[in-house]
Amino acid sequence: MTVIDSSPVRIPADSDHPPLSLLTCGPGGGHPLPEGRDHYTISEVAQVTGLTAHTLRWYERIGLMPHVDRSHTGQRRFRNRDLDWLALVGKLRLTGMPVADMVRYAELVREGEHTFEARQELLEETRRAVRARIEELRDTLAVLDYKIDVYADARRASERF
Incomplete structure (x- = not known):
């Protein structure tokens, strides 16, 4: 298994969610990500995905969002893998999948x-x-x-x- 990072929540590369370029974030495809970056604030992620900061925090709280890194001041620092995951979650939402099933899927990925x-x-x-x-x-x-x-x-x- 290829692991993107060694955080407590391990997301295998390639096997569980396609790259953001295949899924696209946000309504109408979202905004392009800056080249060469892999750290984003919650407001930048909200802009790219079309989700509110409140929703992003809720996703994290209920276990739908994998571990999000924090800066030394405690601010969330989202990475490209987090945006890929959010893009997949967005597609699952469009299918009508219940949130409980999405959380279950996230738990299974972590396992x-x-x-x-x-x-x-x-x-x-x-x-x-x-x-x-x-x-x-x-x-x-x-x-x-x-x-x-x-x-x-x-x-x-x-x-x-």
């Missing part, structure tokens, strides 16, 4: 490689739910398309007279 099967099962369950939601949305879109066509046909018919 190590022996939890790969449990992580896979959790993600597969989420994928099934996303696919079901996509089907619901396709059906809903078909109804909307039908209704729009009905109104367009009615408008065209009334314009003929």
Whole structure:
């Protein structure tokens, strides 16, 4: 297992979350990260991710956010790996995954490689739910398309007279 750092929370590189460039942070892709930096304040992370500082602190408190380094004055110092993780969490949120399941996933990651099967099962369950939601949305879109066509046909018919 490749380990990004030796903090109490160990996040394997590559295996658990793709790099930020694949996930993109924040609404509409977020803001690009400065080249050559690996330390960010909570306000910089909030700007990049679109999350509030309050949400970032809450994520840390509930165990969703891995260990965040602190400066000698106690200020949080986020690293690129933290931004990668937050990007993954953002994607999991978009799937509709409950926060409790996201926290469970984070716990499994911290526990190590022996939890790969449990992580896979959790993600597969989420994928099934996303696919079901996509089907619901396709059906809903078909109804909307039908209704729009009905109104367009009615408008065209009334314009003929």
